[in-house]
Structure formats: structure tokens, C-alpha cells
Amino acid sequence: xxxxxxxxxxxxxxxxxxxxxxxxxxxxxxxxxxxxxxxxxxxxxxxxxxxxxxxxxxxxxxxxxxxxxxxxxxxxxxxxxxxxxxxxxxxxxxxxxxxxxxxxxxxxxxxxxxxxxxxxxxxxxxxxxxxxxxxxxxxxxxxxxxxxxxxxxxxxxxxxxxxxxxxxxxxxxxxxxxxxxxxxxxxxxxxxxxxxxxxxxxxxxxxxxxxxxxxxxxxxxxxxxxxxxxxxxxxxxxxxxxxxxxxxxxxxxxxxxxxxxxxxxxxxxxxxxxxxxxxxxxxxxxxxxxxxxxxxxxxxxxxxxxxxxxxxxxxxxxxxxxxxxxxxxxxxxxxxxxxxxxxxxxxxx
Amino acid sequence: xxxxxxxxxxxxxxxxxxxxxxxxxxxxxxxxxxxxxxxxxxxxxxxxxxxxxxxxxxxxxxxxxxxxxxxxxxxxxxxxxxxxxxxxxx
Numbered sequence: 019x020x021x022x023x024x025x026x027x028x029x030x031x032x033x034x035x036x037x038x039x040x041x042x043x044x045x046x047x048x049x050x051x052x053x054x055x056x057x058x059x060x061x062x063x064x065x066x067x068x069x070x071x072x073x074x075x076x077x078x079x080x081x082x083x084x085x086x087x088x089x090x091x092x093x094x095x096x097x098x099x100x101x102x103x104x105x106x107x108x109x110x111x112x113x114x115x116x117x118x119x120x121x122x123x124x125x126x127x128x129x130x131x132x133x134x135x136x137x138x139x140x141x142x143x144x145x146x147x148x149x150x151x152x153x154x155x156x157x158x159x160x161x162x163x164x165x166x167x168x169x170x171x172x173x174x175x176x177x178x179x180x181x182x183x184x185x186x187x188x189x190x191x192x193x194x195x196x197x198x199x200x201x202x203x204x205x206x207x208x209x210x211x212x213x214x215x216x217x218x219x220x221x222x223x224x225x226x227x228x229x230x231x232x233x234x235x236x237x238x239x240x241x242x243x244x245x246x247x248x249x250x251x252x253x254x255x256x257x258x259x260x261x262x263x264x265x266x267x268x269x270x271x272x273x274x275x276x277x278x279x280x281x282x283x284x285x286x287x288x289x290x291x292x293x294x295x296x297x298x299x300x301x302x303x304x305x306x307x308x309x310x311x312x313x314x315x316x317x318x319x320x321x322x323x324x325x326x327x328x329x330x331x332x333x334x335x336x337x338x339x340x341x342x343x344x345x346x347x348x349x350x351x352x353x354x355x356x357x358x359x360x361x362x363x364x365x366x367x
Numbered sequence: 368x369x370x371x372x373x374x375x376x377x378x379x380x381x382x383x384x385x386x387x388x389x390x391x392x393x394x395x396x397x398x399x400x401x402x403x404x405x406x407x408x409x410x411x412x413x414x415x416x417x418x419x420x421x422x423x424x425x426x427x428x429x430x431x432x433x434x435x436x437x438x439x440x441x442x443x444x445x446x447x448x449x450x451x452x453x454x455x456x457x
Contacts, residue, residue, distance in 0.1 A: 031433030038441035045448045049456075056457035060394040060403055288392030290401065296391075355401065357392040362457035364390075 054275050058363075062269035062356035064289055064349075065339070069235065069259040071096060075228045076252040077103065079244070086242040089262065094233045097256060104226040111219035118208070118215035125208040136198035139191065146191040150184035157181045236262040240352075265342045265350045267299060269358035270335035279304060279360055285340045286363025287356050289349040296364035298343045305337040393455045404455045412447025416440070 077099035084096055156177045164174035242257035250256060267287045271279060283301040340358060342350070359366070393404035416439045423429040432438050 028431060028433060030431050034432060035434040035438045035441075038438050038445065042441035042444040042448075045445055045452075049448045049452060052452070052457055058393065060392075060401065288394070290392065290394070290396070293392040293394065293396070294390055357394045359393070359457075 055278050056360065056362045057271050057275040057278055058357070058359040059269040059271055059338075060357045062267050062287070062358040064287075064351060064354040064356050065266040065268045066350070066352045067261040067264070068352070069237070069261065070255040071231060071257055071259050072253050072255045073099060073228050073231050073250065074252055075099065075104065075225050076250050076254070077229065079246050079248045079250060079256070082244075082246050084239050084242070086239055086257070088239045090233045090237060090239060090259070092233055092235050096231045096233055096239075096259075098231070099229040099250065101226055101229045104222065104229055107222040108219065108226055111215070111222040115212070115215040115219050118212040122205060122208045122212050125205050129202065129205065132198070132202045136195070136202055139195040139198040143188070143191040143195045146184065146188040150181070150188045153177065153181035153184040231256075233259065235259070238262060260352050262347075265345070266302070267297075267340040267342060267356045267358055269338050269340065269356065269360075271304075271338045271360075272333040272335050274333055276304060276336060276338075279338060283361050284366040285361075286359040286365040287340060287342060288358075289351075290355040290357065291349050291351065293357070295346065295349060297345045297349065298365035299340040301360060302339045302341040305339070308334065308336060310334070405451060408447045408451040408455075411450050412443040412445075415446040416443030 079097060080100045081095075081098040084090060084094075090096065157174075160169060160174045160177050163169045164171055237259040240258045240260055244256065248256075267285070279301055281301050281303055285299045285301055287297040287299050288295070289297060338358075338360070340360075394401045395404075395407065396402075419442055420429070420439055423432070429435070
């Protein structure tokens with residue numbers, strides 16, 4: 019076998035080596051700049067919004083027309099709880115309202131009676147005043163006659179007593195009139211009771227409506243594992259609805275390349291369910307915060323600072339949210355692995 | 368003059384490389400795991416460097432070279448970077 023010398027020192031050899039090394043360095047710098055200017059991530063995921071379906075009221079599940087993984091449209095019936103207790107509550111509230119309304123009518127009648135009583139008391143005052151005036155005039159008239167003994171003193175005394183009597187009656191009738199006026203009162207308390215009963219009825223009707231749960235958005239039913247007959251507590255989640263109106267991709271991008279990303283930038287997203295179909299999307303926003311292990315600060319107390327002397331620090335990554343254009347629904351599953359290329363790739367030419 | 372030279376070459380290279388363009392995501396599934404594009408480019412670089420070494424030894428070009436380790440390393444790096452630029456670059 020021919021022996022190859024390892025220590026050739028021809029100028030051509032050095033020249034070739036220099037060209038190759040410089041070329042590699044130059045290309046390396048160029049590629050590194052391109053990579054920084056056009057960020058990409060192969061650890062993204064397909065994302066969508068979810069609704070945890072629950073009712074604000076509890077009860078027995080009596081109708082469940084949907085099944086797991088089913089697609090539903092906005093407004094579709096998802097499930098129904100036993101409405102009977104809530105119907106009974108509505109009837110009770112209706113009866114309470116009728117009672118309150120009857121009480122208002124009762125109070126109106128009482129008010130009319132009291133008003134009439136007050137009027138009677140006022141008339142009594144007038145009568146007492148008239149009687150008092152007459153008694154006073156009688157005393158005035160009899161006084162000179164009694165002084166000249168034209169009439170017996172007895173008669174004059176009787177007139178004076180009658181005047182005192184009339185004065186007492188007048189004062190009493192005044193007091194009675196003002197008491198009757200005060201006693202008239204108003205309908206405020208019974209009207210307020212009626213309003214309270216009306217609010218209770220509205221509340222009962224609202225609770226009755228909550229026994230029927232409809233789809234708030236188009237979506238897919240997921241993690242549903244129960245059937246009719248299940249008893250649900252108020253606000254207990256029965257299943258999760260994955261919203262199908264808008265899909266997103268979430269890609270974690272290193273902070274050193276975030277400067278090259280702005281909301282509105284075109285993005286090519288591949289769902290790894292089919293890595294040959296590019297999905298078109300736009301950067302919607304960049305996450306404003308992530309939890310950092312270095313600053314694991316408790317709500318109260320002192321910050322936890324580990325003792326360390328690391329020389330190499332791995333770059334932090336922030337989630338970039340990409341809104342996808344409508345695409346083949348078979349490629350869109352919440353949590354699917356996604357490859358994201360921002361401002362380049364098949365969909366951004 | 369320069370312009371008329373660049374245009375045909377760029378068209379040629381586009382035609383040549385267009386056929387090689389990798390369609391799809393820059394991430395490859397292998398036995399249930401995804402491998403990144405740069406790993407494939409690195410493999411290509413290593414393979415090309417080894418192949419070049421064999422070819423140069425057989426053709427006698429190797430005898431002209433000095434600083435062989437650096438030369439072949441650089442050739443491998445250049446191949447890997449070019450492969451990345453052509454197939455996966457922006």
C-alpha cells in the first residue's frame with residue numbers, strides 16, 4: 019500500500035487549507051446571522067382555547083345528547099340537569115310574589131280606611147271648635163246677667179263648666195286628628211316586599227334556565243367520561259370543550275432572536291400530524307412573562323437565591339402565539355407538536 | 368457584464384437546487400421521535416468529508432494538501448452549512 023505523507027508543506031496545500039478554513043468561518047457567520055434573523059422552533063405546539071363546561075347550578079344529569087370527541091356547533095344543547103327542583107322553586111317564588119301583591123292591595127285598602135278616619139277626625143275638630151266657640155259666647159253672655167243676679171249663679175257655673183268641657187274636647191280632637199294623620203302611613207314597605215318577591219322569582223327563573231347548558235362556541239367535546247344519572251355539584255366541570263373557531267400555534271423562541279419577531283409577521287407552521295402540509299399564520303403576540311427558577315420568590319419572605327458560579331447561562335425562551343388561518347381540521351389537535359418558521363418557510367413566500 | 372454572468376448562474380442554481388428542496392417541516396420523524404434539520408446537515412457534512420478524504424487519497428490530490436485535519440473539517444463544515452442554507456434556509 020502506498021504510504022501517504024502527513025507532513026507535506028507545499029504552498030498550494032496551505033493556500034487550499036486557508037481558503038477552506040476562511041470559507042467555513044465566513045459561511046458559519048452568515049448562517050448564524052440568517053438563523054438569528056429568521057427564527058424558528060421545532061418544539062412548538064398546536065393550541066386552542068378551551069371552555070370547561072359546567073353549570074352554575076347542581077343536580078342530576080338527565081339528558082346528555084353529546085358524546086366524547088363530537089363536534090358541536092354554537093347553540094347546540096350539550097346537557098340538561100333535572101329541572102324539577104328549580105321549577106318548584108319558581109312556583110314557590112311565584113306564590114310569594116302573589117302573596118306580596120295581595121299584601122300591597124291589603125295595604126291600599128287599609129290606607130283608604132285610615133285616610134277616611136283622618137278626615138273624620140278633622141271634622142270632629144271643626145265640631146269641637148264650634149262647640150267651644152258657642153260655650154265661650156254663652157259664658158260671655160251670662161257673665162253680666164249673673165253679676166246683676168238676673169239669672170241664678172248655678173246657670174252661670176254650668177255654662178263655665180260647659181266651656182271647660184268644650185276646651186278639653188277641642189284639645190283632644192286636635193290630638194286625635196294629628197294622630198290619625200300620622201297613622202295613614204304609606205305603601206313603601208309592602209311595595210318593597212313585592213319587589214323583593216319579584217327579584218326572588220327572577221332568580222329562581224334564572225336558576226331554572228341554568229339547568230340547560232348550550233355550546234358557547236363551535237368546538238369539540240373532550241374528556242367526557244360520564245353518562246346520564248351523574249349528580250353534579252354547582253360549577254362542577256362535566257367536560258372540556260375545545261373551541262374550534264380559532265386555532266393557534268405556540269412556539270418558544272429564545273430571547274436573543276425575539277427582536278426579529280413582531281406581531282403581524284407571517285409564519286409557516288407544520289403540524290407534525292402531517293409534516294408535508296404547511297399552515298399559514300401570523301404572529302399575534304409574544305408572551306410578556308415566564309416563571310423563572312432563579313427568582314423563585316415566595317409571596318412572603320425572602321427571595322430564594324441559590325449559591326452558584328455558572329459561567330454559561332442558557333437563553334430564556336418566551337412563548338410566541340401564532341394565529342393560524344383556517345386549515346384542514348385533521349391537522350389541528352390541541353397539543354400536537356408543531357414546527358414554526360417565522361418570516362420564512364413554504365407559506366410565507 | 369457582471370450582471371449578465373450572475374443571472375444565468377442564479378437561474379441555473381435555482382433549477383438545480385429546486386429539485387432537491389426538502390418539502391415539509393424541518394424536523395424528521397424517526398422511530399417515534401423528531402430529529403432536527405441541523406442534525407441531518409451535520410451527518411451529511413461528516414459523510415462528505417469522509418468521502419472527499421477517500422476520493423482525494425485515491426486520486427492523489429491528498430498529497431498536495433497540508434493541514435489536512437483542518438482542511439477536511441472545513442470542507443465538512445462548508446458542506447453542512449450549504450446543505451442547511453439550500454434546504455432549510457430562509
